[in-house]
Amino acid sequence: xxxxxxxxxxxxxxxxPDLTREALGVGPEFPGVAPNPVLSSAARRRNAELxxxxxxxxxxxxxREVSSDGGVRVVLxxxxxxxxxxxxxxxxxxxxxxxxxxxxxxxxxxxxxxxPAVRDHYVAVARDVGAEQTQALVAEIARRATA
Numbered sequence: 001x002x003x004x005x006x007x008x009x010x011x012x013x014x015x016x017p018d019l020t021r022e023a024l025g026v027g028p029e030f031p032g033v034a035p036n037p038v039l040s041s042a043a044r045r046r047n048a049e050l051x052x053x054x055x056x057x058x059x060x061x062x063x064r065e066v067s068s069d070g071g072v073r074v075v076l077x078x079x080x081x082x083x084x085x086x087x088x089x090x091x092x093x094x095x096x097x098x099x100x101x102x103x104x105x106x107x108x109x110x111x112x113x114x115x116p117a118v119r120d121h122y123v124a125v126a127r128d129v130g131a132e133q134t135q136a137l138v139a140e141i142a143r144r145a146t147a
Contacts, residue, residue, distance in 0.1 A: 018064050024077055024091060043093075050124035053113035056082040057138055058090055058123060060108040071095045076104075080112060080123055081141050090114065090123035111137060 017023060058078030066073045073095050080090040090112060096104075111129040115122070129137075 016066075019066070019075065024075070024089075046120075046122055047124065049115055049118075050113050050122065053115045053124070054082065055126060055129065055137055056080050056090075056112050056114050056123070057134070057141055058092070058110045058112040058125075060104065060106055060110065061089070062106065063104055065101075066093070072098060072101050074101065074104075076110075076125070078110065078112060078123060080114065081145075082114065082116070083137070083140055083144065084116070085144055086116075088119075089121060091121050092123050092125055094125055109134070109138065 058076075058080045061077040061079055063077065064075045066075055073093070076092040076094060078090045078092060079087065081087050092110075092112060111126040111134045112123040113126045114124075
């Protein structure tokens with residue numbers, strides 16, 4: 001429908017250079033940010049898998065607003081630490097309210113879910129995790145890091 005994948009990637013790089021792999025701080029294996037994840041079956045499948053993924057903690061590095069038609073869609077760049085001791089740069093494609101958007105601050109901690117078997121840099125904010133469970137997760141990751 002849109003031509004080759006390479007042409008689409010080149011067009012996206014021209015339109016949004018802030019969303020390139022280099023600007024996001026991820027490697028060449030990162031599949032990229034979907035222009036509209038609702039229209040992408042791969043993005044819908046990925047998001048469904050992430051909802052049941054393993055918990056980890058992400059520290060906010062930066063964010064980019066992708067669109068604001070109806071809601072605010074942002075790409076969050078997070079430094080992620082897992083319970084298993086793995087650290088990586090994670091990317092979360094999230095829809096936020098204006099209130100959530102104005103509260104974003106570098107260094108802010110988020111509980112996130114990831115897919116350890118895939119390793120594609122995608123994570124999702126775990127909105128179902130409460131403050132107590134988040135603190136317990138932070139403590140567990142810190143304990144394993146010092147062990």
